[in-house]
Amino acid sequence: MSQLAQAEVRLSVLDTSPIVAGSTPRQALHNTVDLARLADCLGYHRYWVPEHHSMRGVASSAPAVLIGHIANATRHLRVGAGGVLLPNHAPIVVAEQFGTLVAFHPDRIDLGIGRAPGGAKHAVEHVRPERDRTAKSIREQLEELLGYLHPREDDQVKAIPVLGGNVPALWLLGQTPTSAQLAGELGLCYAYAHHLRPDGVADTMRAYREHFRPSAAVSHPTALVSASVIAADDDERAEWLAGSTRLKVLSRIRGTRIRLPSPEDAAAYPYTEDDRAEIAKQTGRVLVGGPETLTEHLQKVLDDTGVDELMVTTPVYEHAERRRSYELLASIATKLTPPSYKVSTAAR
Numbered sequence: 001m002s003q004l005a006q007a008e009v010r011l012s013v014l015d016t017s018p019i020v021a022g023s024t025p026r027q028a029l030h031n032t033v034d035l036a037r038l039a040d041c042l043g044y045h046r047y048w049v050p051e052h053h054s055m056r057g058v059a060s061s062a063p064a065v066l067i068g069h070i071a072n073a074t075r076h077l078r079v080g081a082g083g084v085l086l087p088n089h090a091p092i093v094v095a096e097q098f099g100t101l102v103a104f105h106p107d108r109i110d111l112g113i114g115r116a117p118g119g120a121k122h123a124v125e126h127v128r129p130e131r132d133r134t135a136k137s138i139r140e141q142l143e144e145l146l147g148y149l150h151p152r153e154d155d156q157v158k159a160i161p162v163l164g165g166n167v168p169a170l171w172l173l174g175q176t177p178t179s180a181q182l183a184g185e186l187g188l189c190y191a192y193a194h195h196l197r198p199d200g201v202a203d204t205m206r207a208y209r210e211h212f213r214p215s216a217a218v219s220h221p222t223a224l225v226s227a228s229v230i231a232a233d234d235d236e237r238a239e240w241l242a243g244s245t246r247l248k249v250l251s252r253i254r255g256t257r258i259r260l261p262s263p264e265d266a267a268a269y270p271y272t273e274d275d276r277a278e279i280a281k282q283t284g285r286v287l288v289g290g291p292e293t294l295t296e297h298l299q300k301v302l303d304d305t306g307v308d309e310l311m312v313t314t315p316v317y318e319h320a321e322r323r324r325s326y327e328l329l330a331s332i333a334t335k336l337t338p339p340s341y342k343v344s345t346a347a348r
Contacts, residue, residue, distance in 0.1 A: 048311065049081065
């Protein structure tokens with residue numbers, strides 16, 4: 001039995017299929033499947049992939065396709081979207097795609113829904129024009145999707161693949177009290193993006209709990225928190241590996257988009273004092289360290305949020321180092337304890 005299987009806190013994976021400097025989309029997607037197989041063996045609970053468009057460092061653009069491939073390559077993981085960006089799609093098509101996935105992989109498919117564009121404005125216009133993306137509010141789009149996932153007998157139009165109970169677990173993704181309130185009011189599971197906004201998590205999770213109303217699919221508040229984590233055998237090695245993502249973030253702030261560089265290139269970069277100050281502002285977005293340090297960091301996230309499931313994304317240049325990071329995280333899972341109050345049992 002894996003250490004994760006014995007742990008009370010669940011660990012999951014968020015994987016963007018990163019295209020690092022010198023790599024290709026093909027290699028990135030193959031790395032995703034390889035990492036999913038490892039996560040499956042280690043006992044991770046979920047494996048989610050996002051939807052991004054025309055982003056040179058991200059290969060995950062078609063989550064439904066990638067989810068099917070990952071589910072075929074694994075045995076135990078719940079596999080899902082983190083998430084499908086609903087304004088980019090007709091809700092009936094999303095319901096049909098994920099109903100089909102559930103039919104092939106019963107009780108293993110999650111459907112996380114987001115509202116972000118998923119790319120630059122000019123790129124997203126090619127995915128779906130703005131007039132169509134904004135014709136209905138996100139609440140209206142979600143309610144339409146829920147109607148297809150849980151149809152009534154007299155509905156004239158149905159998403160046929162969901163019939164017979166082929167319904168994915170539905171999550172709303174967000175990082176603000178507004179999104180949390182919407183998830184609560186609709187009786188949805190909620191996933192908070194700590195890796196994008198670590199400072200707003202307490203108020204957001206409180207809003208979710210306070211506004212939650214039980215639904216046919218979700219009887220009590222159910223939430224997870226995603227975090228950016230880099231683990232290594234010791235703190236020094238982890239800090240070295242983190243140089244890659246820190247330089248990438250700095251480049252984005254300075255107006256230059258680069259693929260994730262090697263830690264060697266990051267260490268050789270001629271940082272100014274202003275650069276170092278800017279990087280210091282961003283340190284809370286990535287939790288970095290050896291097993292002992294990360295145990296403290298992750299326990300604090302659990303205690304601050306009231307969740308018992310952490311979804312980890314790991315921005316590391318070398319695929320072997322990324323695999324090692326997830327192995328180390330699995331090894332400390334039994335040292336993590338659920339918070340004194342819980343949002344959920346993370347049953348789904």
